[in-house]
Amino acid sequence: GALSKVLRGGQQTIDRFRPIIACEHEQDDAPALMEEWDYRCVLVLPVHNLWICVPKEKWWRYKWLATAHDGRGPPRPPASFPDEEP
Secondary structure: OHHHHHHHHOHHHHHHHOOOEEEEOOOOOOOHHHHHOOEEEEEEEHHHOEEEEEEHHHHHHHHHHHHOOOOOOOOOOOOOOOOOOO
């Protein structure tokens, strides 16, 4: 609940600077608001519900996040995005 309020409170700054955002989000899907704002989000630390969200225009630099592994259990398959070119 609080994540949307925090993001909306910082919306002007996020729109202007397009930062990489780390956030706790307890859903199975990426934070909807971040996707609406053209961010790609990857669950990098499931045990803590930690998501890293990267602006789509910067994704090429941070693609390695899609294969991030926290060292617990078998590696997850890389995150995929429907609009991403192979």
